[in-house]
Amino acid sequence: xxxVHIRSVSKSYPIYERPSARLKELLTGNRRSYHRDFWALxxxxxxxxxxxxxxxxxxxxxxxxxxxxxxxxxxxxxxxSVAVEGRVSALLELGSGFNPEFTxxxxxxxxxxxxxxxxxxxxxxxxxxxxxxxxxxxxNQPVKTYSSGMMVRLAFAVAINxxxxxxxxxxxxxxGDIYFRQxxxxxxxxxxxxxxxxxxxxxxxxxxxxxxxxxAWLDKGRLVECGEPxxxxxxxxxxxxxxxxxxxxxxxxxxxxxxxxxxxxxxAPEVVEKIPNIDFRYGSREAEILGITIxxxxxxxxxxxPQKAPIVVRxxxxxxxxxxxxxxxxQMRNHLGVDLAGTNTALEDILLPSFNxxxxxxxxxxxxxxxxxxxxxxxxxxxxxxxxxxFEVCDLIxxxxxxxxxxxxxxxxxxxxxxKIRVNAVTKAGVRVES
Amino acid sequence: xxxxxxxxxxxxxxxxxxxxxxxxxxxxxVRDFKQRYIGSSMGWLWAIVHPIVLLVSYTFVFAVIFKxxxxxxxxxxxxxxxxxxxxxxxxxxxxxVQRSANSMVDYSNLITKSVFPAELIPISIFxxxxxxxxxxxxxxxxxxxxxxxxxxxxxxxxxxxxLFLGMFTLGVSWLVSxxxxxxxxxxxxLTIALTFWFWFTPIxxxxxxxxxxxxxxxxxxxxxxxxxxxxxxxxxxxxPSAAELASLALISVITFAAGGLxxxxxxxxxxxxx
Numbered sequence: 160x161x162x163v164h165i166r167s168v169s170k171s172y173p174i175y176e177r178p179s180a181r182l183k184e185l186l187t188g189n190r191r192s193y194h195r196d197f198w199a200l201x202x203x204x205x206x207x208x209x210x211x212x213x214x215x216x217x218x219x220x221x222x223x224x225x226x227x228x229x230x231x232x233x234x235x236x237x238x239x240s241v242a243v244e245g246r247v248s249a250l251l252e253l254g255s256g257f258n259p260e261f262t263x264x265x266x267x268x269x270x271x272x273x274x275x276x277x278x279x280x281x282x283x284x285x286x287x288x289x290x291x292x293x294x295x296x297x298x299n300q301p302v303k304t305y306s307s308g309m310m311v312r313l314a315f316a317v318a319i320n321x322x323x324x325x326x327x328x329x330x331x332x333x334x335g336d337i338y339f340r341q342x343x344x345x346x347x348x349x350x351x352x353x354x355x356x357x358x359x360x361x362x363x364x365x366x367x368x369x370x371x372x373x374x375a376w377l378d379k380g381r382l383v384e385c386g387e388p389x390x391x392x393x394x395x396x397x398x399x400x401x402x403x404x405x406x407x408x409x410x411x412x413x414x415x416x417x418x419x420x421x422x423x424x425x426x427a428p429e430v431v432e433k434i435p436n437i438d439f440r441y442g443s444r445e446a447e448i449l450g451i452t453i454x455x456x457x458x459x460x461x462x463x464x465p466q467k468a469p470i471v472v473r474x475x476x477x478x479x480x481x482x483x484x485x486x487x488x489x490q491m492r493n494h495l496g497v498d499l500a501g502t503n504t505a506l507e508d509i510l511l512p513s514f515n516x517x518x519x520x521x522x523x524x525x526x527x528x529x530x531x532x533x534x535x536x537x538x539x540x541x542x543x544x545x546x547x548x549x550f551e552v553c554d555l556i557x558x559x560x561x562x563x564x565x566x567x568x569x570x571x572x573x574x575x576x577x578x579k580i581r582v583n584a585v586t587k588a589g590v591r592v593e594s
Numbered sequence: 595x596x597x598x599x600x601x602x603x604x605x606x607x608x609x610x611x612x613x614x615x616x617x618x619x620x621x622x623x624v625r626d627f628k629q630r631y632i633g634s635s636m637g638w639l640w641a642i643v644h645p646i647v648l649l650v651s652y653t654f655v656f657a658v659i660f661k662x663x664x665x666x667x668x669x670x671x672x673x674x675x676x677x678x679x680x681x682x683x684x685x686x687x688x689x690x691v692q693r694s695a696n697s698m699v700d701y702s703n704l705i706t707k708s709v710f711p712a713e714l715i716p717i718s719i720f721x722x723x724x725x726x727x728x729x730x731x732x733x734x735x736x737x738x739x740x741x742x743x744x745x746x747x748x749x750x751x752x753x754x755x756x757l758f759l760g761m762f763t764l765g766v767s768w769l770v771s772x773x774x775x776x777x778x779x780x781x782x783x784l785t786i787a788l789t790f791w792f793w794f795t796p797i798x799x800x801x802x803x804x805x806x807x808x809x810x811x812x813x814x815x816x817x818x819x820x821x822x823x824x825x826x827x828x829x830x831x832x833x834p835s836a837a838e839l840a841s842l843a844l845i846s847v848i849t850f851a852a853g854g855l856x857x858x859x860x861x862x863x864x865x866x867x868x
Contacts, residue, residue, distance in 0.1 A: 182776040235862040256708035272618035
């Protein structure tokens with residue numbers, strides 16, 4: 160079983176004018192410099208305990224892949240140290256480590272040997288690898304004839320079946336069809352249960368939140384934050400949204416000219432001024448969330464989410480400045496951090512009037528809940544300014560309120576859709592319809 | 595750790611690693627061997643055809659056309675056999691070094707994208723060449739026995755000579771293969787250097803034909819020692835002296851260690867350059 164210790168690691172890529180300059184420098188023992196530096200990583204320290212599934216997020220070029228390559232031992236750090244305990248299996252790039260001229264089978268054996276397995280051991284694992292890859296007869300064809308989906312299936316099948324202590328996965332899951340992705344997810348969960356340390360890079364917030372127990376966010380080679388997935392991913396996404404807001408605001412202004420719908424009527428509010436939880440909060444604060452609560456139809460506060468019953472999500476906001484095109488909304492998540500459902504006033508075709516400074520608005524969302532898997536569900540509240548396509552977040556509170564769902568019938572997956580069954584039977588007794 | 599035990603420990607780690615990774619080495623050798631004959635219907639049988647063609651051609655040119663005569667110290671009066679016995683170790687050296695030079699670039703896919711012990715590549719190339727080489731030796735020994743009806747007991751020393759040659763060859767191979775990562779001209783320079791090296795090594799001639807002032811060239815050239823050792827054990831020719839063998843062994847070990855250390859040091863930057 161493995162653990163990874165990364166101690167103030169920096170990695171610079173020297174940019175040389177000529178390839179020979181690199182050799183000159185190497186031979187002089189780095190006493191003289193013949194290059195400019197590009198820093199892919201700067202002073203990153205991470206402790207990844209054994210058995211943890213660890214996610215990494217960050218923009219392109221933030222150093223995630225470099226960090227994985229350092230852990231894999233493909234690159235050496237410029238300064239600092241990387242200590243890895245256990246056998247590392249890495250899935251770094253599509254078809255990496257495959258020789259295109261050789262058959263899938265040969266490549267499986269070569270890859271196994273690279274990972275330090277004996278031929279006998281690989282022979283034992285081979286049927287499992289072959290059946291997981293599901294590429295049929297192609298296993299005996301040269302890899303150059305494979306589609307990209309087949310290549311990643313084989314690569315993944317090898318990487319996870321060689322019984323690694325530490326598995327590194329670099330966005331490889333983005334390729335492959337949904338069916339294969341789901342099998343990979345299951346396999347990753349299974350490896351996690353076996354105690355394998357899994358370190359993966361993904362651009363999918365859902366993947367990161369549902370798989371990882373810890374997440375590191377890298378930006379321009381620096382570690383911005385490392386910790387609990389919901390929180391780190393929320394901050395990362397917030398940073399991305401802010402980065403985009405300039406661009407989006409421009410769109411909002413244009414959209415405003417077009418919008419001519421009459422403002423929706425707003426009833427006399429029962430203001431809620433309670434925010435049970437703040438995992439993370441961001442926004443321009445042109446308008447501010449005062450509180451959020453979950454009620455039943457009678458207006459009583461709920462301690463448990465009912466099964467298959469109507470509820471009311473009530474959110475109160477107060478404007479600090481003029482907000483020309485306010486949108487109020489919420490997002491519901493399950494215990495794995497998966498975004499289950501959400502909506503907002505704009506999506507429901509409700510156009511709120513412009514807020515004036517000091518105005519307080521309370522919005523009630525009346526929902527018909529389906530049957531839910533009995534877990535914790537959190538609600539993230541938000542108020543924004545703009546349109547569905549282009550908006551700026553005024554205030555957003557991650558997981559502002561969390562409720563446990565009542566225990567009901569068995570639910571497969573996350574939720575149960577209302578369902579009616581009709582059976583049409585043709586038997587010896589004749590045709591019969593039962594419903 | 596004392597200063598003296600450090601190199602021993604490095605060597606121990608290195609050799610231990612070779613034993614541990616024998617599965618991978620075997621895999622690479624088989625792969626290299628297959629790759630050479632991939633798609634050809636005769637497969638590895640070509641490995642027998644090549645030395646036979648070489649031997650027949652030498653016989654035609656030097657025995658039939660030029661009628662070259664050799665002195666008694668050559669061990670055989672047949673110039674084609676004499677030449678072939680010298681060519682075999684040289685070809686093993688040349689092919690390994692030349693193919694190793696580009697090997698890091700050829701295997702860059704594995705080196706940059708998986709956890710791959712690159713130092714094993716030249717070893718696997720050498721071992722794959724040794725297979726061919728042994729076929730050649732076998733053919734040569736069969737021909738010699740066919741002509742003379744006797745087999746030298748010195749033949750038992752051949753594995754030792756192959757070991758010396760292997761260590762020297764690997765040392766050079768590690769050096770040129772890592773140099774070539776940073777300086778792609780290395781492979782070009784190497785071709786020229788090998789041409790000179792070939793003609794300055796007593797392969798087409800016996801070492802005593804070299805004029806006395808230039809004889810040091812043969813003395814510092816490990817390949818000259820190996821060629822002479824090969825002839826001594828296969829053809830019962832006058833062999834290298836014990837002192838010459840000792841210096842051959844020393845040079846081989848030093849080259850092996852120096853090449854290995856250079857490779858180990860420069861390999862850290864492979865991932866950045868390839």
